[in-house]
Each structure stands twice: as structure tokens, then as C-alpha cells.
Amino acid sequence: MPWPEMLAAHFLHRLVDQARASGYQERIALSRFKTHLLRDLFMNDISNNDVSRRDLLKTTTQVAAAAALAGVAIPAVHAAGDETINIALVGCGGRGTGATENALRTKGPVKLVAMADVFTDHVKSKHKYIQDAFPKQVDVPESRRFVGFDGYKKAMDSLRPGDVVILTTPPAFRWVHFTYAIAKGLNVFMEKPTTVDGPSTRKMFKLADESEKKGLKVGVGLMCRHCAVRGELFERINKNKEIGDIISMRAYRQAGLTATAFVGPKPDKGSELLYQIKNFHSFLWLSGGAFSDFLIHNIDECCWMKGSWPVQAKSSGGRHYRGNYVDQNFDTYSTEYTFDDGSKFHLEGRTMPGATSEFASYAHGSKGSAVISARGHSPARCKIYKGQKFVKSDLVWSAPAREPDPYQLEWDHLMDAIRTGKPYNEARRGAEASLVTSMGRMAAHTGQVITYQQMLDCEHEFAPDVDRLTLESASPLVADKDKKYPVPQPGIKTKREY
Numbered sequence: 001m002p003w004p005e006m007l008a009a010h011f012l013h014r015l016v017d018q019a020r021a022s023g024y025q026e027r028i029a030l031s032r033f034k035t036h037l038l039r040d041l042f043m044n045d046i047s048n049n050d051v052s053r054r055d056l057l058k059t060t061t062q063v064a065a066a067a068a069l070a071g072v073a074i075p076a077v078h079a080a081g082d083e084t085i086n087i088a089l090v091g092c093g094g095r096g097t098g099a100t101e102n103a104l105r106t107k108g109p110v111k112l113v114a115m116a117d118v119f120t121d122h123v124k125s126k127h128k129y130i131q132d133a134f135p136k137q138v139d140v141p142e143s144r145r146f147v148g149f150d151g152y153k154k155a156m157d158s159l160r161p162g163d164v165v166i167l168t169t170p171p172a173f174r175w176v177h178f179t180y181a182i183a184k185g186l187n188v189f190m191e192k193p194t195t196v197d198g199p200s201t202r203k204m205f206k207l208a209d210e211s212e213k214k215g216l217k218v219g220v221g222l223m224c225r226h227c228a229v230r231g232e233l234f235e236r237i238n239k240n241k242e243i244g245d246i247i248s249m250r251a252y253r254q255a256g257l258t259a260t261a262f263v264g265p266k267p268d269k270g271s272e273l274l275y276q277i278k279n280f281h282s283f284l285w286l287s288g289g290a291f292s293d294f295l296i297h298n299i300d301e302c303c304w305m306k307g308s309w310p311v312q313a314k315s316s317g318g319r320h321y322r323g324n325y326v327d328q329n330f331d332t333y334s335t336e337y338t339f340d341d342g343s344k345f346h347l348e349g350r351t352m353p354g355a356t357s358e359f360a361s362y363a364h365g366s367k368g369s370a371v372i373s374a375r376g377h378s379p380a381r382c383k384i385y386k387g388q389k390f391v392k393s394d395l396v397w398s399a400p401a402r403e404p405d406p407y408q409l410e411w412d413h414l415m416d417a418i419r420t421g422k423p424y425n426e427a428r429r430g431a432e433a434s435l436v437t438s439m440g441r442m443a444a445h446t447g448q449v450i451t452y453q454q455m456l457d458c459e460h461e462f463a464p465d466v467d468r469l470t471l472e473s474a475s476p477l478v479a480d481k482d483k484k485y486p487v488p489q490p491g492i493k494t495k496r497e498y
């Protein structure tokens, strides 16, 4: 059977499954529809193996209609009859621009067709930047550039089922935007963290299930999972046990003032909500703060190598040289994660100028040790040693110094899955990594041992009404009369982080 029919047949099976699960009326409607569709398809198959473009158009239009009826997403074969995957960017900042560039560099026709942000100048400047770099792949007229908290809907309304939306706002909005993307049958790339607290993680787990049921492809920006040399390290130390049992891991992300994790008081003029969004690493409701935003990569790569998520965390941390800064972060964090087998993972986070810097993850096993990453995300410079001393004479394996860019690889893999119809969904894993990150942060901010289950069941939702914000709204977090925000008080506030 030629490929359009194979694709159609694949969706018919999905339709039948959906029909079985749906009510009587839907079953009848779907069954009639299926009969017509089958007849058309298989007559076509018998009479003409060389499917014409018109047949393809007809078939894909029918499949798209059937898919819409059944709530099933179709991959990149559009009713419009071309293979171009259209992209909408929601959150036109640094990473959104980078992710769009990666998307436009993947194999096959890809076009940026819509953009949304809460700041007019972000849409304007990023549009110009991307348009200049990819003049043939950008088609975003003024009418598809949207500003405001509802811009995400309009941007996604500009896409067809099977296209891709990029969600690169601060994480607070992830579940809101993901909900709409699923309803529209869109494939998704979303940045990490995908959740900031227990309730938003529970929402994201449900959404992950829904997106899986619809067969959507979802990539989450934990790009180190796509790094080729970390992949080889995983095979060696997790699957082949080249360092024996992993009994201890440690990771460090220690730097000076990073991104917007330190912020001074809001200027007298202007919206408090937009000031916080501009400085989103400073506010827990928006990002989970410095802990969640900066440490999640090290946490995720270590848990990947271990092959499980920790069951509990205990942490400490504090605010040292705060000057006039009013953000909610600590500037040091030390966390001890414990896995189900009792083994430990120690994590050190620091944002303090003048102190030593390190950005690395290591694993120690019963027969040797490994460098998971040596100096940031890429190149990873993975190594395996016999013994625990990390000395040249003990070196067993070393990854090449150069490696493909994991930010590009994660997009190559996502788009390949979309074009070939392979199962591909990182939403659940992204939520798990975000939850485990929140668990370490909450342990530091409350001074309590926090288990995985406690974090998941935690009722403190930082911004429950985030889906209803408008440009005129008050922020979910309001400063006091001295323009200061509540900060965590370990040992005093033990059930909530602020």
C-alpha cells in the first residue's frame, strides 16, 4: 500500500479504537464515516497504485476530518496537501529564538508562521532577527504577530493539526498553553521546567496522558537527554554496569549572578506583573526560581544515568549578600537526594560572584567512576575511570572532544518522529524531572525532608489563576509596602515555601 494509504489506515485503526471508547452516537457516526473512507481508500489501492497528488489531497483531507472527529492528531501530512510543518512561537525570548532556529534547521520543509508574546518589542525584535537569518522560512505578517496573554491561542489558531507550537515562556504558563495545544491537535516543543509546584505537576501528568492518547509528539527542552556521548555513557554505566552499581552522584552548578535571579525593587511606574515576567527567575510562581531553572539539567542527567527518580530530598540553603535585591531566591543550595536503593545524589547550587565556579555532574560506582558532564551542557566531555580519583592513569573511556549540538539533536529527533509517525512524547518525563527539582527546592525552602509523594500531593499552588491573567491583572504575588516579596523561611514556614 502506498504511504498515504498506510497513514490513512493507521488513523483508521486509531479511529476504530476511539469509536470503541466513545458513546453510541459517536460510534454510529464514526462507523459510517469509516465505511466510506475504507471504500474510497481500498478502491483507490486496487485501481491505482501510483497515487496522484489529487488522490493524496483527497485522502489526507478525509483523514484530517476523521482525525478531527476522533480527536486524533495527524502527523505532518496536511489537508493543505504539502509536507511543510508550520511553527508558531509562543514566548519570543532568548530560548524561543534558539528553539525556532533549531526547528528551521531540521530536514524537510519548515516555516515559522505565527508569533506571540506579552511584549510588543519582543515579538518585533525576534521576528526581525529570525526573518533576517531565515528569509525563506519565515512568513509572519503583522496579522499573525500577537501580543497579550491570549496571544498563544491566536498563534495556535494559525496552525493546522500536526503542526508544531514552541512553548518558551516562563514555566508558569506551560500547562495553560499545553492544554490548548492538545485541544488543537498540535505537536509541541516546550522548555523545561514544565511545572513549578505539586498542583501544576499533577495537571501536567494528566495533560501528558491526554497528549499520549492523541498520539501527539512532544519534546521537552532537557536537551542533554539527546546528547550522543551522554547516550553512550548511559549504555556503558547504566546498561553495561562498567562502573558497577552507582552508589553516589554529585553535581554542581555554581556561578556568579545568573540570568534574572537577582532583581531590585520594581520601578514606580509600570505593571508589577510584567516586571515580574521580565525577571522571571526571581519569582517562584513564574519559574520555581534559580533552583528549578538552573539545577534541573544536572538533576535530570544524573537521574537518567541512575535510571530512576529519587524518593526524597533534604536540603539547606540561605541568603547571604542580598543588598537591595528583592527576589525570592537563596544564593546557595545544598541538596541530598536519596534513591529507592538508598544511594545518594548530592547537588550544590550557588549564584555568588567571587566564589569558585563549577558546572558539572559525576557518578561514583562500586567499580569505578564517571564524568557525566564536565563544563556545562556541551560538549559533555564524558569519561569513565577505574577507581574514584579521576586521574589520567585510570582512564578507561573518554568521549570525543567535539560532539553534535544537543539543542539541534532534540529538534532533529522531534521532527523526525513527526514526519515518520514514530511515538515520541517527553511530557511525562519532563514533569517528573520538574517535580524532583521542586522537591529539592521545597526541602531547602522549608527546612524539612520532602518525599516525592509529598511534593506531588503538596497543595500550595503558587499561581492557581494563571490561565486568567490579562495585561491589566494584578500579579499572583504582590510586594509589601517596602516593595519586598515574601522569602522562604526554613524551620518557620514548613508547609509552604512562602
Ligand SMILES: NC(=O)c1ccc[n+]([C@@H]2O[C@H](COP(=O)([O-])OP(=O)(O)OC[C@H]3O[C@@H](n4cnc5c(N)ncnc54)[C@H](O)[C@@H]3O)[C@@H](O)[C@H]2O)c1
Pocket (backbone or CB within 6 Å): 090, 091, 092, 093, 094, 095, 096, 116, 117, 118, 119, 122, 148, 149, 151, 152, 168, 169, 170, 171, 173, 191, 192, 193, 221, 222, 223, 277, 278, 293
Ligand atoms: N534548555 C535550556 O538550556 C534553556 C536555556 C534557556 C532557557 N530555557 C527555558 O526557556 C524558557 C524561557 O527562557 P528564556 O531564557 O528564553 O527567557 P526570556 O525571558 O528570554 O523569554 C521568555 C519570553 O516569554 C514571554 N512571555 C512571558 N509570559 C508570556 C505569556 N504568558 N505569553 C506569551 N509570552 C510570554 C516573555 O515576554 C519573553 O519574551 C524558560 O523555561 C527557561 O528555563 C531553557
